[in-house]
Amino acid sequence: MSVIELHDVYVSQDVNTVLQKVSFTLEKGEFAYLVGRTGSGKSSLLKTLYADLPVGAGAATVAGYALPKLSSSKVPFLRRKLGIIFQDFQLLFDRTVAENLLFVLKATGWSGKAKIQQRISEVLMRVGLAGSASKMPHQLSGGEQQRVVIARxxxxxxxxxxxxxxxxxxxxxxxxxxxxxxxxxxxxxxxVLMATHNYQIIRQYPKRVLKCENGQLIDSAVTPFQLKMEN
Structure with missing residues (x-):
């Protein structure tokens, strides 16, 4: 089963087309990196996948939802099937770790206090932060904050x-x-589809690589290429 299926998709930011004729499939349980220079279209592609930017042209299906036809009322249902990890954490700094997670659960339709508390405990344990539920984000290190974002x-x-x-x-x-x-x-x-500049991690944990370059998306599974450091 494919969780992402794109065929000849045009990715646009504002009025500019940043990527054209993007075609790739990501299967259930697959891991791929997304690389490319700053401004090459990585973030725009991710935003298109979670329906923050419209699909300019082409066919795109993510988690079973056809993006070109997706109404704004259906976007929250798509996002419930996705875990989105932003570059700048986007934690709510006026509430505890548990309250940050509670906010998301309530926003995505969870109810039942015991069920909610159990889910919060489960995800914090999964990311190694079982003892941090009552802490405020500013009491955590950068790595711990990122773990909260992953838990969320x-x-x-x-x-x-x-x-x-x-x-x-x-x-x-x-x-x-x-x-x-x-x-x-x-x-x-x-x-997992992970945009990164960290080539050391890619070398240490080799997986399929998708590269944004000159308005195109190159797929290492189709066209093998050498990775070289970029800014």
Whole structure:
């Protein structure tokens, strides 16, 4: 089963087309990296996949939802099937870790206090933060904050994790521990598409690579290429 299926898709940011004729499939449980220079279209592609940007042209299906025909009322249902990990965390700093997770559960239709508390405990344990539920985000390190963000993305047991530079602001040891967590999540059956500049991680955890370059998306599964450092 495919969790992403794109055929000749045009990705646009504002009025500019940043990627054209994008075609690739990501299967259930697969892991792929998304690489390319700053401004090459990585974030725009991710935003298109979670319906934050419209599909300019072409056919696109994500988690069973056809994006070109998707009405705004259906977008929350698509996003319930996805775990989205933003570059800048987007945690609510005026509430505890547990309250951050509670906010998402309530927004996605969960009810029942015991059920909600159990789910919060489960995801915090999964990311190694079982004792941090009552802490405020500012009391956590950058790596711990990123783990809260991953816990938040896992709340609805997503088919697909979309991660935008999840190790971008972390030192190498912390980045490695976050990466091991992604691999573990992927091994349990969740597909992962991860935008990254961290080529050391790609070398350490080799997977399929999708590269945004000159308005095109190159797929290492179709056209093998050498990775070289880029800014």
């Amino acid at each position: 993305a896992l709340l609805n047991e997503p088919l697909l994790l979309l991660a935008d530079e999840p190790t971008g602001n972390l030192d190498p040891d912390v980045a490695d521990s976050i990466m091991r967590l992604f691999v573990e999540i992927n091994n349990s059956g969740t597909a």
